Amino acid sequence: MHRVVVLAPDGVYPFELGIPRRVFGSADGRYEVVTCTADGAPVRTDADFTVVPDHGPEVLRTADTVVIPPYSPSLAGAELSAPLAGALAAIPRSARTVSICTGAFLLAAAGLLDGRPATTHWALAGWFRELFPYVALDPDVLFVDDGDVLTSAGAASGVDVCLHLVRKDHGSEVANSVARRCVVPPWRDGGQAQYIEQPVPESTSSGTAATRQWALEHLDRPLTLADLAGHAQTSVRTFARRFRDEVGESPGRWLIRQRVAWARHLLESSDLPVDQIAGRVGFATATSLRQHLHAAIGVTPLAYRRTFRTAAR
Structure with a gap:
């Protein structure tokens, strides 16, 4: 059984x-989840209570995956306490390490993110860059998978990255089942830009939600911005502005993300040839699908299918 060890820092x-x-x-x-602290002692949370895990840092030596949840930003910095440094040093080289939100500060302070891509909560990006200039921070994404080290943004992004690992380990069917049990989407669209503080558009019947749903039902068509605006019964310019306000990215980029997401599902769950999948999700050619999939996740359709069809078995 795959052992996940959650390391709870002070102020968690x-x-x-x-x-x-x-x-x-x-x-x-499929997983065993245990929780520990850096020295085996209880830790205070950022709420009005203390948690008392059953384990100390010794369980980190048995971990296949280690998760660092976020803790109070007032306690995060460029230096680690001796207990935390010792706890991180106990993690096996073969284990994956995952951070949620400010947990990335802990990994960066340990030098585990030097020269690597990472993310954290968008509101803390400036401070993070000041403390850790050698980390390739991307505050626009929900999580970053860099192989043996994964980092994620705030709160719900912790759900996103954990579901991503279930999907990576066992395929989309298992991950979708987990998502249903947790009553969350199997994956979320867009990045952190949609959650950055900005004026909230007025809630009106002229929003883009209905058109987005219509587009998802017609991904096999060569949809244009004019098509989307026509469905929403508004001008192209007005639709594009409302769409970006609501979703946090352009309609064109959102469409590509949906096509890639549906292609990934079909690669995992069907035996359809790549060119047929390309047509079903609205890419003109298999070459176009390959280019967009590689841009999104860095692999070819066949490599992706081998990875996730094998994991699902």
């Missing part, structure tokens, strides 16, 4: 502390 956020157990624990016994 209670909600995110429970995410790994909730997600991995919903995968029908």
Whole structure:
């Protein structure tokens, strides 16, 4: 059984502390989730209570995956306490390490993110860059998978990255089942830009939600911005502005993301040839699908299919 060890730092956020157990624990016994502290002692949370895990840092030596939940930003910095440094040093080289939100500060302070891509909460990006200039920070994404080290943005992004790992380990069918049990989407569209503080558009019947749903039902068509605006019964310019306000990215980029997401699902769950999948998701050619899939996740359709069809078995 794959062992996930959650390391709770002082000032830990209670909600995110429970995410790994909730997600991995919903995968029908495929994971064992245990929680520890850096010195085996209770830790205070950022709420009005203390948590008392059953384990100390010794369990980190048995981990296949280690998750660092977020903790109070006032306690995050460029230096680690001796107990935390020792705890991180106990993690096996073969283990994956995952951070949620400010957990990335802890990994960066340990030098585990030097020269690597990473993310954290958008509101802390400036401070993070000041403390850790050698980290290739991308505050626009929900999570970054750099192989043995994964980082994610705030709160719900912890769910996103844990579901991503279930999907990576066991395929989309298992991940979708876990998502249904947790009553969350199997994946979320867009990046952090849609959550950055900005004026909220007025809620009117002229929003883009209905058109987005229509587009998802017609991805096989060569949809244009004019097509989308026509469905929404508005001008192209007005539609594009409303769409960006609501979704956080342009209609064209959003469409590509949906096509890639549906292509990934078909690669995982069907035996359709790549050219047929390309047509079903609205890419003109298999070459176009290959280009967009590689741009999104860095692999070819056949390599992706080999990875996830094997994991699903």
